Amino acid sequence: MIDDSLTFDVPFVLGMMRLNESYELRDPARLADWLEARLDEGLNWFDHADIHGKRGSETLFGQALKQRPALKSKVKVVTKADVVLPALDTSRFGVKHYDTSADYLASAIDASLSRLGVERLAYFLLHRPDPLMDVEATARALDDAVDAGKIGAAGVSNFLPEQWRRLQRAMKHRLEVHQLQLSLARPAPLFDGLFDALMNDGQKPMAWSPLGGGSVFEDILGSALTSLAQEFGVSRAGLALAWLRRIPGNPVPVIGTLKNKRLCALAKEGQLNIDRATWFALLEEARSQRVA
Numbered sequence: 001m002i003d004d005s006l007t008f009d010v011p012f013v014l015g016m017m018r019l020n021e022s023y024e025l026r027d028p029a030r031l032a033d034w035l036e037a038r039l040d041e042g043l044n045w046f047d048h049a050d051i052h053g054k055r056g057s058e059t060l061f062g063q064a065l066k067q068r069p070a071l072k073s074k075v076k077v078v079t080k081a082d083v084v085l086p087a088l089d090t091s092r093f094g095v096k097h098y099d100t101s102a103d104y105l106a107s108a109i110d111a112s113l114s115r116l117g118v119e120r121l122a123y124f125l126l127h128r129p130d131p132l133m134d135v136e137a138t139a140r141a142l143d144d145a146v147d148a149g150k151i152g153a154a155g156v157s158n159f160l161p162e163q164w165r166r167l168q169r170a171m172k173h174r175l176e177v178h179q180l181q182l183s184l185a186r187p188a189p190l191f192d193g194l195f196d197a198l199m200n201d202g203q204k205p206m207a208w209s210p211l212g213g214g215s216v217f218e219d220i221l222g223s224a225l226t227s228l229a230q231e232f233g234v235s236r237a238g239l240a241l242a243w244l245r246r247i248p249g250n251p252v253p254v255i256g257t258l259k260n261k262r263l264c265a266l267a268k269e270g271q272l273n274i275d276r277a278t279w280f281a282l283l284e285e286a287r288s289q290r291v292a
Contacts, residue, residue, distance in 0.1 A: 005076070006122055006152050006176065008204065008252040011270025012241060013045040013078065014038060014263070015208070015254040019060055020053025022258050031064035032071065037260065039074050041267045047179075047206070047254045049080040049127055050112055054087065062117035077118055078177070078206075080127040080157055081108035098130035102141040109145050123177050124151040129163045139170035146173045153177065157208075161197040168201070178203040182251055184221060184240055184286040185212025190247070199249050207244055210253035216240050216286075224285040228278065237262075238269030239282075246279050 025031045038044070048058050058079065065072050082105070086094045099105075109124055124145060126138075142154040155177030156164045168175050178198040182189050182205070189195040198205060211217070217225065217236055225236040232239060241253050257263060284290050 003152060008045060008206075008250075010043055010045050010252065011245070011267060012043070012210075012253040012255045013047045013206065014043055015047045015256045016057045016061060017047075017049070017052045017256060018057075018258065020056035025258060026060070028060065028063035028067045031060060032068040034258075034260070035064055035071055035075065036068065038263065039071065041264060043263070043267060044074055045076045045078065045122075045252075047078045047208075048112070048116070049083070050108060050115075051081075051083050051085055051127070054085065055111075055115060058112055058115040062115050065117040072118060075118070076122040077116055078123040078125065078179075079112045079116070079121055080125040080179075081105065081112065082130060083127045098128050098132070100126060100130040100133040100138045102134075102137040105138065105141040106145070109150055113150060120149060121151045123153055123155050125155040125157045125177060125179055126159070126167075127157050129156075129159050133167070135166055135170045139167055143172050155179070155203065161194065161201075164198075164203075165201070174202065176202075176204060177206060179206040179208055179254070181209050182207040182244065183210045183212045183216060184243055184282060185209075185215045187283060187286060195247075195249075205249050205251040206254055207251040208254045210244055210255065211237055211240055220288065221282070221285045224282060228282070232272060232274075234269045234272055235265055238266055238272060239274070241266065242269070242272040242274050243279060243282050246274055 019025060025034055050058060082098050082100050084097050084099050086096050089095055089097065112121065145151045146154060153176035154173065155175050157179035164175055180189055180194065225239055229236045229239045244251050244253050255266065
């Protein structure tokens with residue numbers, strides 16, 4: 001039976017990567033107002049990672065929830081861990097590295113729960129594949145977190161098929177989510193087998209950088225988006241996100257903007273459906289070639 005609380009019933013997930021950099025939302029009370037406004041728009045999914053703002057984004061989010069405890073039960077949080085930044089490396093090397101050891105993951109999950117001020121993470125993802133991963137130990141740590149009710153389900157980000165399948169074979173719970181880079185600016189996963197593999201294995205797709213860091217608005221593709229967006233009566237970003245949602249499996253975009261007006265507009269445009277020909281026309285402009 002599918003847990004309804006883990007369903008992405010939104011046009012996009014709100015990415016919190018730049019939260020700690022936002023002057024407007026640096027005050028917890030103002031952030032609480034911002035969160036309440038997003039919830040009123042039906043946007044209740046928030047994507048974090050412990051490295052965002054060197055853990056500052058999770059901390060600020062938790063401070064806002066502490067200001068307004070009634071919001072805790074309404075937000076759904078995704079977070080990621082296993083990337084250790086140089087500033088947080090306690091070795092003599094100060095080297096960026098990955099850590100998927102059982103102790104590290106258990107500690108990371110507890111720390112994120114504490115910083116975010118929530119009782120459970122909807123999803124906890126391994127941020128990057130770790131070449132030194134002890135699969136059995138990592139699997140046990142993720143299964144234990146699910147069994148303890150600390151996370152609703154586990155998932156991965158930026159993994160290749162054999163990397164996640166090796167982990168999945170050691171787990172009793174299913175890897176439910178896969179966060180990958182996918183957009184009109186980077187449609188390669190639709191053609192190299194990655195997207196088909198994660199769908200075949202039953203993982204829900206989340207698309208990070210769904211606007212290609214703004215590159216979808218440049219050059220020929222940008223001109224095509226501008227022209228077609230005017231025809232549909234939506235923004236260029238709204239059309240680019242509709243292109244993503246048209247893909248089978250409904251990849252949910254992770255949006256990086258924190259601006260009220262833009263988020264409100266994108267939420268209203270979230271019901272836009274585009275036809276097959278429009279989808280392929282945009283793909284053609286993105287790849288500068290027709291399909292074979």
